[in-house]
Amino acid sequence: MTRRVLIADDHSLFRDGVVTLLEAEGMEVVGEAADGEMAVELALKLKPDLVLLDIHMPKKNGLEALREIRAQLPDAQIVMLTVSDDDENLFEAVRNGAQGYLLKSLNSHGFLASLRGLERGEAALSRKLTTRLMSYVASTTQIEENKPLGLEMLSERELELLKLVALGYSNKLAAKELNVSANTVKYHMKNILRKLGVKNRAEAAAYAVTAGILRDMES
Amino acid sequence: MQIIKVSYFLIFLMLRIVILSRGSIFAAGIARRLGEREDVEMVRLVDVRRDDVLDQVRGLRPSLVILDATDAIACQRLSVAGILNAVPGVTLIQVDPRSDQIVIFKSVEKQAARVNDIVAAFHDVSTELCAGI
Numbered sequence: 001m002t003r004r005v006l007i008a009d010d011h012s013l014f015r016d017g018v019v020t021l022l023e024a025e026g027m028e029v030v031g032e033a034a035d036g037e038m039a040v041e042l043a044l045k046l047k048p049d050l051v052l053l054d055i056h057m058p059k060k061n062g063l064e065a066l067r068e069i070r071a072q073l074p075d076a077q078i079v080m081l082t083v084s085d086d087d088e089n090l091f092e093a094v095r096n097g098a099q100g101y102l103l104k105s106l107n108s109h110g111f112l113a114s115l116r117g118l119e120r121g122e123a124a125l126s127r128k129l130t131t132r133l134m135s136y137v138a139s140t141t142q143i144e145e146n147k148p149l150g151l152e153m154l155s156e157r158e159l160e161l162l163k164l165v166a167l168g169y170s171n172k173l174a175a176k177e178l179n180v181s182a183n184t185v186k187y188h189m190k191n192i193l194r195k196l197g198v199k200n201r202a203e204a205a206a207y208a209v210t211a212g213i214l215r216d217m218e219s
Numbered sequence: 220m221q222i223i224k225v226s227y228f229l230i231f232l233m234l235r236i237v238i239l240s241r242g243s244i245f246a247a248g249i250a251r252r253l254g255e256r257e258d259v260e261m262v263r264l265v266d267v268r269r270d271d272v273l274d275q276v277r278g279l280r281p282s283l284v285i286l287d288a289t290d291a292i293a294c295q296r297l298s299v300a301g302i303l304n305a306v307p308g309v310t311l312i313q314v315d316p317r318s319d320q321i322v323i324f325k326s327v328e329k330q331a332a333r334v335n336d337i338v339a340a341f342h343d344v345s346t347e348l349c350a351g352i
Binding site (some may be wrong): 013 | 242244247248291318319350
């Protein structure tokens with residue numbers, strides 16, 4: 001049976017390219033939305049089998065649209081198709097019921113293979129994102145048990161941030177240094193505090209120095 | 220004679236297009252869309268990771284080269300000047316799906332014996348570009 005697809009992306013040129021690719025793959029693109037509001041409206045009206053949602057869209061972002069569509073259409077498959085490889089967006093999308101999270105930088109073969117995998121009940125995720133998601137699940141599971149986890153449980157990115165904190169960087173400066181948003185830094189910082197079992201960034205910095213985290217940098 | 224002229228005109232308009240990319244979703248999509256057009260004779264995706272990428276492009280004798288601006292590897296490895304030099308006379312269009320913008324580059328070779336020829340060439344090219352809009 002032909003899969004009916006709705007695509008939501010505010011960039012029409014990109015949308016046009018994806019539509020062509022999907023149609024060549026035998027799918028029927030039943031609707032195109034240029035913003036989040038339109039995505040929700042069309043999804044409820046057209047009831048597609050698959051919804052491809054960009055995250056950064058005017059009026060309503062893709063994550064909000066995801067929540068609304070998921071609430072109304074529990075059987076629809078929803079995949080985020082975005083430039084954002086921000087962990088926070090990935091985790092939020094999965095928490096809100098997205099069956100996939102694909103980056104626009106993916107090659108066309110990988111993209112189409114991921115969409116075909118959805119039909120077999122597989123999640124549409126790259127290996128890299130799957131690994132990050134599993135680390136996140138593992139860390140949050142242990143956090144719920146209220147156990148301080150130590151430096152070894154910090155992700156590579158969290159360790160980088162902790163080093164910067166120990167060097168006295170503010171969130172804003174750390175965000176600039178790591179080339180991520182201030183919100184992402186806040187998110188990582190929250191995880192660091194939980195994993196280390198400390199109350200604030202000063203305690204985290206002290207923990208880092210005591211644990212010798214800056215030693216490699218000094219030598 | 221009239222028929223010959225019309226045929227010549229159609230052949231002249233047929234586009235040979237090369238898309239420089241790693242095979243991104245966007246590039247593959249526009250390649251398919253362009254391939255559906257009647258005025259397009261050929262569309263080829265050339266992988267920018269190849270060492271001989273410019274030789275490949277030259278060998279395909281394109282009239283239009285499209286560069287995917289979102290493809291970081293393509294933009295790192297290939298300069299606009301490099302592409303225009305590799306295929307003289309070609310039109311290069313850099314397409315950026317993040318902003319729905321295209322930037323058009325075209326190299327035109329002219330003789331310039333005096334400094335004023337440079338300004339005259341600028342006016343000629345500007346007039347040609349404006350006429351094309």
